[in-house]
Amino acid sequence: MKDLTQSFGTLYHPQKALVLFEAGIGHNRQYYIEAYDMNEQGQACNAHPLSVTEANALVKALQTAEKEKSGLLALSGLMPSNVLYLKTDRNPFAVWYTPARTMRLFFKEDLGIPSGECAMPALIWKAGKKEMAIYACADATELTPDTPLLHAPFFNVYSDGRVCMGNTQVDISKDCPLEKFMEIWQDAFYNSYFSHLLKGHLPVNGNIVQLWKSLSGTGRPFPNEVLIPHKAALKHLFK
Structure with missing residues (x-):
């Protein structure tokens, strides 16, 4: 046994x-x-x-x-305006969004994608002390509980939205305030190397390698039309 x-x-x-x-x-x-x-x-x-x-x-x-x-997740000031949901009792977690913007991404060399500044779609993040999930959305300015989620267009993300952090160490202290908590998870995500697709999950319509090649260092806006609908709505992240 x-x-x-x-x-x-x-x-x-x-x-x-x-x-x-x-x-x-x-x-x-x-x-x-x-x-x-x-x-x-x-x-x-x-x-x-x-x-x-x-x-x-x-x-x-x-x-x-x-x-x-x-x-954990205590506020050091006013609630950040991009926080969508906060649970501070048993198994605490936070849900927040970031608008469409440009961020530097790192890619493993064997992908053939140069690391560089890339346009991002609007993103929705859900994180607890030990794991994080990420999703995309069409418009972060008009979010409601029924807003449909889209798959985040990245390597290293499972079909349910969970992120595989690989060897990246994420150190969340038991008294980490909310603002620092969000910053730690975002830094860990953007400072890790994107390397592969997980369990056959293709998160975009088309060739994901060509997508990021066309965006890295080019200044082109992110093409939202390549995003794929997720089966869940925003309210499903509040559980």
Whole structure:
């Protein structure tokens, strides 16, 4: 049989159970907290009044959890105008867009595409702490939840939009603010080398090598007519 334990998430073991007792009514209510230790079988045992030491340990654990939850993607100022969706609780992520613009791209030598300044279509980004996905859109100035997504016209992108970062290391700290978070992911994407198509996914109509050859260093605008519709709409990224 195959050992799948390494594929599981963090395993938490029960350590203590608390029961809150209440007596009286209205302003005369009184409370008593009873603590139970948990044995190796996960059964409650050793009932006793909650001690000051145990209460302080609980408060510290809750404060630490809250700090870790709210640190990543926290705002250092006003919400950036290009942010479309932000989730800051469990498994935080952000969705944002960048307008059509010119960026420098790097291509592996064996593609025969010179690295250089290239026109980009409007792009929609979704990133969490460990992975990123990217999509194109026809017009970033009139986005709604029902705006249809288009495949991002790049090498190294899966058909579902996820980006293969290869050996590029993306270091997102647990307290990384939103603006820095977006900058790190965009820098990692644009500073990596585009090298190959993934699992037969052709993200544009026509020859993708010829497309980027025609754009790199030429100053030509990106031809949006080569973009291919994706099966999802923008609202599907908010999950």
